[in-house]
Amino acid sequence: MLELFELRGADSEILFSPYCWRVRLALAHKGLPFKGNPLRFTDKEPLACSGQGLVPVIRDGEKVVNDSVAIFQYLDATYPEKTLLGDSLAANRARLLEKLIFTAVRMPLLKILVPRVFVAIDNADKDYFRSSREKALGMSLEAFADRQAGLDAFVSAVAPLEAWLQTQEYLDGEQPAGTDYLVAGLFFWAWCLGEQPWTPGSAVDAWFQRILKQYEAQFGAVKRAA
Ligand SMILES: N[C@@H](CCC(=O)N[C@@H](CS)C(=O)NCC(=O)O)C(=O)O
Numbered sequence: 001m002l003e004l005f006e007l008r009g010a011d012s013e014i015l016f017s018p019y020c021w022r023v024r025l026a027l028a029h030k031g032l033p034f035k036g037n038p039l040r041f042t043d044k045e046p047l048a049c050s051g052q053g054l055v056p057v058i059r060d061g062e063k064v065v066n067d068s069v070a071i072f073q074y075l076d077a078t079y080p081e082k083t084l085l086g087d088s089l090a091a092n093r094a095r096l097l098e099k100l101i102f103t104a105v106r107m108p109l110l111k112i113l114v115p116r117v118f119v120a121i122d123n124a125d126k127d128y129f130r131s132s133r134e135k136a137l138g139m140s141l142e143a144f145a146d147r148q149a150g151l152d153a154f155v156s157a158v159a160p161l162e163a164w165l166q167t168q169e170y171l172d173g174e175q176p177a178g179t180d181y182l183v184a185g186l187f188f189w190a191w192c193l194g195e196q197p198w199t200p201g202s203a204v205d206a207w208f209q210r211i212l213k214q215y216e217a218q219f220g221a222v223k224r225a226a
Helices: 018-030 045-050 068-078 088-120 123-137 147-164 178-192 203-219
Strands: 002-007 034-039 057-060 063-066
Touching (some): 002 018, 002 045, 018 068, 018 203, 045 057, 045 063, 057 068, 068 088, 068 178, 088 123, 088 178, 147 203, 178 203
Parallel strands (some): 002 034
């Protein structure tokens, strides 16, 4: 069976990586059965087969693929039914969208979520998480975290999505597909860590709830941190 290496917290059922959520949602969309293999940040050995150290990684028989967008493309090429990204032009646009939201949506969320991630992760991961993230951010986690600035920037970043979702149910049209999951992965990250930085009752909220409900109908309730 297809295997998904993903990220877990101290509680192995709290899955909080935005990129791994993208892949869970994509596998659910394709209706592909899979076995989740949740790893701590510092469990690198099982990822050796992928030649790098980040999750998500999928193993599908002999084939090993890492990187959420590359996994979407692999799934479309191998299991063409229920397209995620589409042909090369559409796939290229999805990659562009991914780059845009990486900065616009991920960074505000990180400002909100960093303290929650630090609490949720296993004790064995805390030193690694702090030192690797502080090096990348160029400052301490405490200096970076800023809930109010994160919330304000997040609301501005999702305003175009809010307008878009006033006119159609999903980012990809009448049915959800790849761009919905690329963005929703970030929302699941917040959700699993016990946050909901978007406005209850908004079009974005209704969109997220539709995707969540569809996933939970297949896989059961998503566990959230307290
Ligand atoms: N571009 C990659 C990003 C993957 C990534 O950054 N994964 C994080 C988890 S959210 C990770 O594995 N971190 C492990 C580490 O920092 O050692 C994707 O889209 O899959």
